[in-house]
Amino acid sequence: MNEFIRRMTEKAKAAPGRIAFPEALNPDILRTAELAVRTGIGFPIMLGVREQIENAAAQWGVSTEGFDYYDCSSEENRRELAEEYTAVYEDFSEKAVFRKAKDPVRAAMFLLKLQKADCAAAGKEYSTGDVVFEAMSIVGLQEGVESPSSLGIADIPGFCGPEGTMLGLADCAITAQPDAKDLAGIAISSAETAKALLGWEPRVALLSFSTCGSSEHESLEVVRKAVGIVRRLRPELKVDGEFQLDSAILPEVAAKKVKWESEVAGKANILIFPNLHAGNIGVKLIQIFGHANAYGPVLQGFARPVCDFSRSAPVEEMLGNLAMLVIRAASQKGDC
Incomplete structure (x- = not known):
């Protein structure tokens, strides 16, 4: 074991x-x-x-x-x-x-x-x-959750974050193309799952190809609206975005790229992918090239x-x- x-x-x-x-x-x-x-x-x-x-x-x-x-x-x-x-x-x-x-x-x-x-x-x-x-x-479904999702827990050799070598990753298995309400529910469910399982204080980053408006595209509105929905429904949660991956987990990058004070940027312990394509690819990348162990995915919501x-x-x-x-x-x- x-x-x-x-x-x-x-x-x-x-x-x-x-x-x-x-x-x-x-x-x-x-x-x-x-x-x-x-x-x-x-x-x-x-x-x-x-x-x-x-x-x-x-x-x-x-x-x-x-x-x-x-x-x-x-x-x-x-x-x-x-x-x-x-x-x-x-x-x-x-x-x-x-x-x-x-x-x-x-x-x-x-x-x-x-x-x-x-x-x-x-x-x-x-x-x-x-x-x-x-x-x-x-x-x-839980109140405030629009669709079921999954949370994977990755143990990544060589990574040093707020929880050591571990990160929460969602959704990597269930909801293919979430809208803003779906994405907000995934963020809320993932925070609750990680807190219950691991005792973490969740710091949830919603990922994209843009950090704080560095790019513009209609797909980014889904991520931005999702952040707003989570803050309205669960104001006690630490959630932020949109962030590129490096801005979410590397303090030195966050210090350069993030335009506002953030409790999440550079120290996220839960990453929310914008869709299932990104989530599935992301998990496989860290497993294959980062030699990570991935646990779950935990069905949630x-x-x-x-x-x-x-x-x-x-x-x-x-x-x-x-x-x-x-x-x-x-x-x-x-x-x-």
Whole structure:
């Protein structure tokens, strides 16, 4: 276990969470759920028929000690869920909840919204699009957030910033071409995620090819408007831009280029890319040429914490993602 995952796991143990797993027959999910119990970070809620799940676990040599179960194939269970849900929420009819909850990922989202689970984790068999769509449809988004996004955490050898070798990077996986409201939501979500996970005081820089009006183009208005939206919605956050990358993270460059007093310029710890093209390219550049380790991406922006595993992720990486998910769930509940 590498140092970052170890730190996340230790922090998650302080307030373990109830984790809904809709892909309960998947061997890597079973192994990760077993590790969640063994490391003390969580209490798995496995969606499906208990006998089938335990048979699959036995086949793969996985202990099911500490597992709880929710059988979404049971009409009785779904009817009770539908009644409970519609007693609190009006967005779906009882009939719709009963029908939708037969699908495990949808059932997991209903349990999450009803706070019968603290978080939900999927993605080994469901696509990212499936997980994001169902989370948006059922759980919904945080106030002030227009679209879901992701935060990656990069550990960059040789870099020396406010958090040592680490930087937060968003959005690198979800929203392709954010407008100003989307970009503002990404900045807000990223600040909250970094603070909950890492204890940072967020300093959020919105990046572009211009610093403080050094260039003019219609695309820059999206970035400038996003900064204004964040300041209006969350005036306590340290957010600034538009900045070129060097102005955001190098104090000596910021001193020359930035025209106003800034709490972010030259000392940003979270970088917000203007679109997914830039974000994806940026992450790969620092991984390939900077030999950086990148953790996540952490799915964010939902009203309750949801995790999307990479289909190719090894179990250790999945455990790290799970630990970050549990930390965020505890932060939302005020347990840490």
